[in-house]
Amino acid sequence: GAGVSQSPSNKVTEKGKDVELRCDPISGHTALYWYRQSLGQGLEFLIYFQGNSAPDKSGLPSDRFSAERTGGSVSTLTIQRTQQEDSAVYLCASSKFSSPRTTDTQYFGPGTRLTVL
Amino acid sequence: QQQVKQSPQSLIVQKGGISIINCAYENTAFDYFPWYQQFPGKGPALLIAIRPDVSEKKEGRFTISFNKSAKQFSLHIMDSQPGDSATYFCAAENAGNMLTFGGGTRLMVKP
Numbered sequence: 001g002a003g004v005s006q007s008p009s010n011k012v013t014e015k016g017k018d019v020e021l022r023c024d025p026i027s028g029h030t031a032l033y034w035y036r037q038s039l040g041q042g043l044e045f046l047i048y049f050q051g052n053s054a055p056d057k058s059g060l061p062s063d064r065f066s067a068e069r070t071g072g073s074v075s076t077l078t079i080q081r082t083q084q085e086d087s088a089v090y091l092c093a094s095s096k097f098s099s100p101r102t103t104d105t106q107y108f109g110p111g112t113r114l115t116v117l
Numbered sequence: 118q119q120q121v122k123q124s125p126q127s128l129i130v131q132k133g134g135i136s137i138i139n140c141a142y143e144n145t146a147f148d149y150f151p152w153y154q155q156f157p158g159k160g161p162a163l164l165i166a167i168r169p170d171v172s173e174k175k176e177g178r179f180t181i182s183f184n185k186s187a188k189q190f191s192l193h194i195m196d197s198q199p200g201d202s203a204t205y206f207c208a209a210e211n212a213g214n215m216l217t218f219g220g221g222t223r224l225m226v227k228p
Contacts, residue, residue: 004160033216042123042206042220043161056215091160105151106216108160 002026004109006092012115013082021077021112025094032075033106034067035091043091049075050097082116089113121209123219130226136194138222140207143188147209151216152181152192155204164205165192197226 005024013019025032034046045059049069060066064082069075079086093106123140130136140150149168153161167174167181167190174181180193194201207219 040221040223043216043218045215045217048215093160105163105166108153108162110158110160 004092004094004107006090006109006112008112009110010113010115012117014117015084016081018078018080019082019114021079021090021114023075023077023092023094023109025073025075025092026107028096029094029107030072030097031095031104031106032069033093033095034075034077035093036061037089037091037111039088046077046090079114082114084116087114087116121207121217121219123207123222125222126220127223128225130197130224132197132199132226132228134197134226136192136197136201136224136226138192138205138207138224139189140191140209140219141187141189142209142217144209144211144217145188146211147217149210150181150183150190151208151210152179153206153208153218155206155221161206194224197224199226199228202226 004026007022030051032049035043036046037043047067048056064080067077089111091108091111093108095104095106121142151166152164154164155161165176165179165181167183169185172183178195183190202225205222208216210216
């Protein structure tokens with residue numbers, strides 16, 4: 001079946017502009033995550049959506065970052081007034097949400113490489 | 118403490134050799150320890166994972182060793198191949214389904 005897809009694959013923008021990054025999770029996956037991966041670095045958690053619950057925004061680095069998930073499926077990560085330090089690969093992952101609770105494998109998309117000039 | 122520490126940052130191994138990557142954690146609430154493999158331009162993909170009720174898990178050439186008392190776990194890649202050259206991330210997860218990643222190890226297997 002189809003995996004997690006992200007668009008665009010690459011985005012070059014000028015400092016101060018707003019950008020929107022899109023994630024289409026695997027069908028049936030109710031949990032969706034956004035991570036940021038800076039060059040040569042590990043993965044930094046940004047935000048987590050689970051079903052209709054309020055998202056866990058604890059990883060968002062500033063109020064310029066926001067995300068929404070419409071209809072429990074597609075998610076958009078928005079970065080306002082982009083800065084050069086926002087340049088990174090933004091990764092989306094999705095997973096099932098089992099009951100009773102257990103850990104479920106997160107499946108990652110290919111990422112969006114954002115370059116802020 | 119949510120940190121997961123991974124070492125080494127980079128590793129060069131000859132073809133046929135054993136690659137060993139180590140991770141250590143602090144939070145005893147973690148109950149799932151996956152390893153992810155990432156090739157350039159791709160997202161990380163689950164390679165192998167272990168739960169703390171076992172000390173070792175083997176899948177083909179890949180083995181996870183887990184030491185609960187020391188709060189350490191490691192990935193061993195036997196008979197390393199050039200196609201194994203990638204970045205490897207350890208991670209730890211609690212029942213809240215939140216993954217905390219190590220900093221990654223860039224592995225190069227020389228032919």
